[in-house]
Amino acid sequence: MRIVVAGGDGFCGWPTALHLSNQGHEVTIVDNLSRRKWDEELHSNSVTPIASLEDRVEKWKELTGNEIKTFIGDLNHYDFLREVFRQTEPEAFVHFAEQRSAPYSMIDREHAVFTQQNNVIGNLNVLYAIKELAPDCHLIKLGTMGEYGAPNIDIEEGYIEIEHNGRKDVLPYPKQPGSFYHLSKVHDSHNIMFACKIWGIRATDLNQGIVYGLHTNETKMDPMLVNRVDYDGVFGTALNRFLIQAATGHDLTVYGSGKQTRSFLNIEDTVRCVQIAAENPADKGEFRVFNQFTEYFSVLELAEKVKKIAQEKGLDTELAYLENPRIEPEDHYYHAVNTGLRELGLEPHLLTDEVLHDILQTVIEHKDRVIKENVLPSITWK
Ligand code: NAD
Numbered sequence: 338m339r340i341v342v343a344g345g346d347g348f349c350g351w352p353t354a355l356h357l358s359n360q361g362h363e364v365t366i367v368d369n370l371s372r373r374k375w376d377e378e379l380h381s382n383s384v385t386p387i388a389s390l391e392d393r394v395e396k397w398k399e400l401t402g403n404e405i406k407t408f409i410g411d412l413n414h415y416d417f418l419r420e421v422f423r424q425t426e427p428e429a430f431v432h433f434a435e436q437r438s439a440p441y442s443m444i445d446r447e448h449a450v451f452t453q454q455n456n457v458i459g460n461l462n463v464l465y466a467i468k469e470l471a472p473d474c475h476l477i478k479l480g481t482m483g484e485y486g487a488p489n490i491d492i493e494e495g496y497i498e499i500e501h502n503g504r505k506d507v508l509p510y511p512k513q514p515g516s517f518y519h520l521s522k523v524h525d526s527h528n529i530m531f532a533c534k535i536w537g538i539r540a541t542d543l544n545q546g547i548v549y550g551l552h553t554n555e556t557k558m559d560p561m562l563v564n565r566v567d568y569d570g571v572f573g574t575a576l577n578r579f580l581i582q583a584a585t586g587h588d589l590t591v592y593g594s595g596k597q598t599r600s601f602l603n604i605e606d607t608v609r610c611v612q613i614a615a616e617n618p619a620d621k622g623e624f625r626v627f628n629q630f631t632e633y634f635s636v637l638e639l640a641e642k643v644k645k646i647a648q649e650k651g652l653d654t655e656l657a658y659l660e661n662p663r664i665e666p667e668d669h670y671y672h673a674v675n676t677g678l679r680e681l682g683l684e685p686h687l688l689t690d691e692v693l694h695d696i697l698q699t700v701i702e703h704k705d706r707v708i709k710e711n712v713l714p715s716i717t718w719k
């Protein structure tokens with residue numbers, strides 16, 4: 338298939354582009370390289386040293402003979418996006434290209450406005466480009482489990498049957514997101530659902546949990562292909578942050594009681610979920626929703642797991658309970674359904690001690706790159 342991966346220079350997008358290319362698909366990456374610029378803005382970096390996008394795709398071609406075309410530009414620039422569609426004629430458009438940090442979106446008004454403009458308008462442009470230039474193209478959009486929040490009932494995949502005053506309907510599952518970033522994903526979901534209804538677009542919203550790990554079979558093929566890994570208080574995410582903190586002798590930063598529960602998946606499963614979605618497209622006019630995660634844990638459970646593994650490696654790791662910089666429920670019910678992707682063949686890579694050892698070993702090798710001042714959280718929701 339001809340597949341565009343927007344955001345293909347990022348943490349999820351790069352390994353996904355390689356994986357799809359390795360499966361024989363004709364892959365094109367679109368990215369404006371803004372994630373690298375946000376590192377400059379925050380005086381931060383990836384723990385792993387990452388090559389330029391140009392060098393990455395050149396190395397990939399040298400190793401496999403597969404060409405990945407690249408377009409450097411912004412989804413918010415519609416003329417640019419149209420040109421991408423004209424030249425690539427995509428059968429699937431995988432959309433990772435958004436500002437994805439909740440804390441970044443909560444810095445101040447400018448960052449909240451930027452996040453929603455970048456994400457919501459970029460996605461709306463993609464919908465219009467599909468309508469105008471590739472009406473049969475399947476949109477595979479990365480949403481997030483955080484769109485649902487933490488309701489006191491089970492979380493279904495996108496829809497819920499409701500009975501009210503003696504009548505029944507299947508309705509979009511209620512959304513209670515916890516940051517201006519998470520809200521941008523809710524707005525995207527609504528726009529996509531509407532576009533499917535009025536224009537007959539086919540779309541899959543992948544409500545993804547928190548992704549951990551860094552390597553996939555493809556990124557391991559050469560140091561030039563290594564994936565980025567974030568650890569700072571803005572872009573770093575829970576489990577990866579704890580592993581990097583353990584590697585550098587920092588206490589593990591549990592926010593509040595740590596009882597807040599989230600869903601997780603290994604980056605190796607992200608790339609397979611996208612492949613499964615691409616190879617099993619939604620029907621025309623269908624707005625299909627999958628919850629893309631394999632397991633859920635409380636933050637405290639993860640910190641305890643990392644502490645145990647770190648101590649086995651002789652590291653002196655302890656937990657630090659910090660005042661929670663976010664406004665979020667800490668003690669709550671959590672049960673979410675994730676059958677859609679499993680039914681289409683996903684075989685999860687679960688979070689075993691071996692997996693934790695492996696990631697910890699890699700980050701230990703690069704620990705000197707960690708800028709210690711960036712580890713503690715600096716942004717609050719208040
Ligand atoms: P990332 O920041 O590493 O990658 C995003 C990429 O998109 C970057 O390379 C960036 O330069 C590019 N980009 C951003 N805005 C763009 C624009 N307007 N035009 C062109 N390119 C643009 O993020 P990630 O961790 O790879 O996340 C990818 C997607 O998956 C996001 O949509 C995110 O919301 C979703 N997601 C991520 C996680 C996670 O744990 N990382 C979990 C759930 C969902």
Ligand code: USQ
Nearest residue numbers: 437438439481482483545546547574575590591592597636
């Ligand atoms: N947390 C800690 N300590 C830390 C970092 C985080 O206790 O050092 C807690 C947070 O308070 C929160 C939970 O861990 O309760 C998750 O925080 P996170 O930063 O790992 O993840 P989040 O902000 O939700 O965002 C990440 C990605 C985002 C994606 C989302 C998936 O950055 O792009 O959408 O995970 S989900 O959480 O399912 O919505």
